[in-house]
Amino acid sequence: MGAELAQVTSLLSRQDEARPLSGGGALSDAGPLSDAGPLPGDSVVPGAGVLPVLPALRELLPRGLQRGSVVATEDWALLCLALAAGTSNAGSWCAIAGLPDLGVAAAADAGLDPDRLLLIAEPGAAWPQVVASLLDGCDLVLLRPPSRPSAQVRRRVEAVTRRHGGVLVVVGDWAGAQCRLTVAHREWTGIGAGHGRLRARRAQVVVEGRGAAARPRAQWLWLPGPDGTAAVVAGDIGALVIGEPASAAWALAGGCWPCGARTGCPASRTLARRRGHSSRW
Amino acid sequence: MVRPGTCAIGVTGPARYFGGEEALARKITDAVAALGLACRAGVADGLFAAQLAARASADRAANGAADQAPGGPAGRVPDRAGQPWVIVASGGTPAFLAPYPVTALDVPELTDLLPRLGIWTLGDFARLPAAEAANRFGLPGARAHRLARGLDPRPLAPRQPAADLSVHAEFDPPAGQAEPVVFVAKALAEQMHAGLASRGLACVRVQVQVTCEDGQDITRLWRHDGLLSALAVAERVRWQLDGWRASQDARRGEPGSKDPGAPRWGPGRGDADDGVPAGGIIRLRLIPDQLVRDEGRQLGLWGDAVISDRVARAAARVQAMLGHEAVTRPVLAGGRDPAEQVTLVPFGDSRPPLRPAGRPWPGRIPAPAPATVYPVPLAALVTDDSGDAVAVTGRAVVSAPPARLSVAGGPWLTVTAWAGPWPVTERWWAPASTRRRARFQLVTEDGNAWLAAVQDGQWLIEASYD
Numbered sequence: 001m002g003a004e005l006a007q008v009t010s011l012l013s014r015q016d017e018a019r020p021l022s023g024g025g026a027l028s029d030a031g032p033l034s035d036a037g038p039l040p041g042d043s044v045v046p047g048a049g050v051l052p053v054l055p056a057l058r059e060l061l062p063r064g065l066q067r068g069s070v071v072a073t074e075d076w077a078l079l080c081l082a083l084a085a086g087t088s089n090a091g092s093w094c095a096i097a098g099l100p101d102l103g104v105a106a107a108a109d110a111g112l113d114p115d116r117l118l119l120i121a122e123p124g125a126a127w128p129q130v131v132a133s134l135l136d137g138c139d140l141v142l143l144r145p146p147s148r149p150s151a152q153v154r155r156r157v158e159a160v161t162r163r164h165g166g167v168l169v170v171v172g173d174w175a176g177a178q179c180r181l182t183v184a185h186r187e188w189t190g191i192g193a194g195h196g197r198l199r200a201r202r203a204q205v206v207v208e209g210r211g212a213a214a215r216p217r218a219q220w221l222w223l224p225g226p227d228g229t230a231a232v233v234a235g236d237i238g239a240l241v242i243g244e245p246a247s248a249a250w251a252l253a254g255g256c257w258p259c260g261a262r263t264g265c266p267a268s269r270t271l272a273r274r275r276g277h278s279s280r281w
Numbered sequence: 282m283v284r285p286g287t288c289a290i291g292v293t294g295p296a297r298y299f300g301g302e303e304a305l306a307r308k309i310t311d312a313v314a315a316l317g318l319a320c321r322a323g324v325a326d327g328l329f330a331a332q333l334a335a336r337a338s339a340d341r342a343a344n345g346a347a348d349q350a351p352g353g354p355a356g357r358v359p360d361r362a363g364q365p366w367v368i369v370a371s372g373g374t375p376a377f378l379a380p381y382p383v384t385a386l387d388v389p390e391l392t393d394l395l396p397r398l399g400i401w402t403l404g405d406f407a408r409l410p411a412a413e414a415a416n417r418f419g420l421p422g423a424r425a426h427r428l429a430r431g432l433d434p435r436p437l438a439p440r441q442p443a444a445d446l447s448v449h450a451e452f453d454p455p456a457g458q459a460e461p462v463v464f465v466a467k468a469l470a471e472q473m474h475a476g477l478a479s480r481g482l483a484c485v486r487v488q489v490q491v492t493c494e495d496g497q498d499i500t501r502l503w504r505h506d507g508l509l510s511a512l513a514v515a516e517r518v519r520w521q522l523d524g525w526r527a528s529q530d531a532r533r534g535e536p537g538s539k540d541p542g543a544p545r546w547g548p549g550r551g552d553a554d555d556g557v558p559a560g561g562i563i564r565l566r567l568i569p570d571q572l573v574r575d576e577g578r579q580l581g582l583w584g585d586a587v588i589s590d591r592v593a594r595a596a597a598r599v600q601a602m603l604g605h606e607a608v609t610r611p612v613l614a615g616g617r618d619p620a621e622q623v624t625l626v627p628f629g630d631s632r633p634p635l636r637p638a639g640r641p642w643p644g645r646i647p648a649p650a651p652a653t654v655y656p657v658p659l660a661a662l663v664t665d666d667s668g669d670a671v672a673v674t675g676r677a678v679v680s681a682p683p684a685r686l687s688v689a690g691g692p693w694l695t696v697t698a699w700a701g702p703w704p705v706t707e708r709w710w711a712p713a714s715t716r717r718r719a720r721f722q723l724v725t726e727d728g729n730a731w732l733a734a735v736q737d738g739q740w741l742i743e744a745s746y747d
Contacts, residue, residue, distance in 0.1 A: 076747055077653050078652040078746075081652060100656060101653050101656060102652075102654070103650055104613070104622070106619075106652040108613060108650075109648065109649060117611055118592070118596060118609075119608070119609045120603070121607070121609070122607065123603070126602060130599050133598040133599050133602070136594070136595045137592040137593075137595025137596065186728040188728070191698045191699070191722060192700075193682060194679075194682055195700060197647055197700045198724070198730055201730075201746075224652075225649075226648070226649070227648065228648055228650060280672055280673060280674055280675055281672075281702065281719040281736070
């Protein structure tokens with residue numbers, strides 16, 4: 001969407017430069033528009049050659065995701081989702097194949113637009129053909145191969161990716177990947193021994209690549225942050241300050257779950273009697 | 282057609298054509314009697330009086346063609362006995378109705394009340410001023426008053442039967458392969474689209490009905506919205522046949538059929554031996570459903586979540602490979618647990634989520650959402666330090682802090698942090714979908730976090746936060 005606006009704006013400004021005395025306004029006599037590059041609907045992502053990534057991942061992947069490349073990640077759903085979120089944010093379609101247990105709510109929180117998402121839970125034995133078809137329509141395909149691909153299948157899929165100019169994010173191992181993301185350390189915050197709840201996780205993400213990017217780069221990220229998106233960890237561990245939402249009050253151990261009172265709530269006693277809550281869970 | 286067993290027709294035109302109301306009544310009763318059915322006819326001004334007249338003729342026949350019908354109203358009718366019809370002369374309807382008791386109105390609240398006010402017959406009721414009747418008895422009273430005066434509560438509304446826009450093709454000999462059926466489906470779809478277009482209509486859905494030789498019907502509705510081409514309809518016929526074949530194979534318990542290239546409904550394939558009747562396809566029928574005026578489609582200029590042709594083509598190709606249900610689009614829904622919060626809709630269909638999103642859902646799992654949600658929860662074991670299973674009491678108190686976790690029979694992991702229990706009882710009013718769970722968040726030594734639940738004393742892993 002933003003990209004379309006940008007292109008249209010640039011078209012208009014180009015016309016204005018071409019005819020400074022035309023008085024503006026008249027679009028119909030501004031000359032043919034077709035030679036001014038691809039139509040807004042054709043390529044949704046600006047800057048041919050790369051797909052954008054989330055701001056949090058820019059230090060790790062300064063050039064974004066190279067079109068036509070294969071990126072491998074560890075079997076770690078949230079990292080793949082964060083990788084794909086930048087592309088989806090930019091208005092492209094994404095497809096996710098072979099992840100039947102994907103949490104779509106987490107994907108939406110991470111920044112993937114569910115309106116521009118195709119899910120193929122079980123691509124089956126013909127997954128290379130499925131991936132080829134998907135790459136024709138979507139800019140980014142997230143794939144967990146149902147079976148370990150042979151070298152021949154791998155080369156064929158890489159060739160298809162290059163031809164269509166998409167990006168293939170593989171969950172798991174992929175020998176020919178341009179870069180590979182792994183998680184070295186991770187730790188959850190906000191939860192203790194019997195109190196609190198999961199708030200956010202600090203994860204040290206390491207990128208290893210080939211060629212110019214051969215030197216591994218590492219960075220600490222909030223993955224997920226308190227609102228579900230990825231963010232760069234700034235400063236100390238204690239830098240994250242989160243308010244206690246009211247709706248989570250009942251979640252504290254030992255409280256009454258309908259109203260959140262610590263003790264002596266009449267609702268819990270009544271409910272317990274009426275619904276047989278005296279039995280074990 | 283008023284209701285089963287009763288048919289009403291306007292007689293003014295037909296009576297003139299057939300030479301009088303009596304001749305018409307004779308013609309109709311003779312025609313129905315020739316079918317071997319008993320038939321009575323009544324002609325009067327208005328449907329209500331005509332029905333009473335028909336009933337009067339029936340009563341008279343039941344009483345052995347006696348001249349005196351019960352209640353005596355038939356005595357006033359200028360009619361001969363022994364005939365299965367009663368004709369009330371034009372303008373004579375109020376007089377015909379007058380002797381009937383008010384119970385004939387079939388309005389329970391009025392037929393109770395009117396006799397207590399001293400109004401016993403329809404004639405008495407009709408003598409009341411219409412405005413007073415409406416004042417005292419309301420809308421049902423006004424309607425009943427019109428009936429009693431021999432008027433219709435509303436005029437008869439004749440309508441033209443709708444044109445049949447469905448198209449069908451017969452296969453003789455029965456088609457044993459999918460290809461000829463799909464080929465014919467394309468031609469049929471073109472024919473159906475032409476029929477719709479000539480009337481300026483579009484259909485929201487199209488019903489594809491395939492009839493097999495053994496009488497079995499394979500019927501399914503496909504979303505159309507006036508957008509599908511003939512080829513796309515034919516493609517849906519193919520998916521329907523493929524899906525049916527897959528379900529047949531699954532029922533047989535042999536997922537890989539002996540000859541994957543050939544469809545299973547082919548005649549002469551020796552299918553009778555395993556008990557499933559099989560035969561070729563004898564009829565294909567396309568029925569347009571929910572006709573609407575074709576107003577074309579105007580796409581939004583900016584920001585519409587329009588599915589571009591490129592994406593639609595890619596999705597259609599994958600659907601052709603894996604089946605219609607294999608390509609889905611997620612729709613966020615409401616719910617307390619993560620699995621409920623999404624509905625997967627096959628690409629090309631539109632289905633609103635069962636539970637709408639954006640409602641409060643008290644007691645739902647707080648953010649962040651888990652990244653892996655198991656469609657079927659995994660069984661798990663959770664023990665405390667001494668190795669005893671951890672339980673939750675009825676007052677939602679944990680028997681001991683969880684110390685170790687084993688997911689689906691896997692290795693034991695030490696629990697480094699935990700929170701809970703968060704009990705929730707859902708839909709206790711619906712026994713089929715009721716659920717009573719106490720949820721926990723567990724963090725294990727490998728840095729993974731789990732969403733666990735205790736239900737009926739069993740530990741389940743619902744989701745993983747990785």
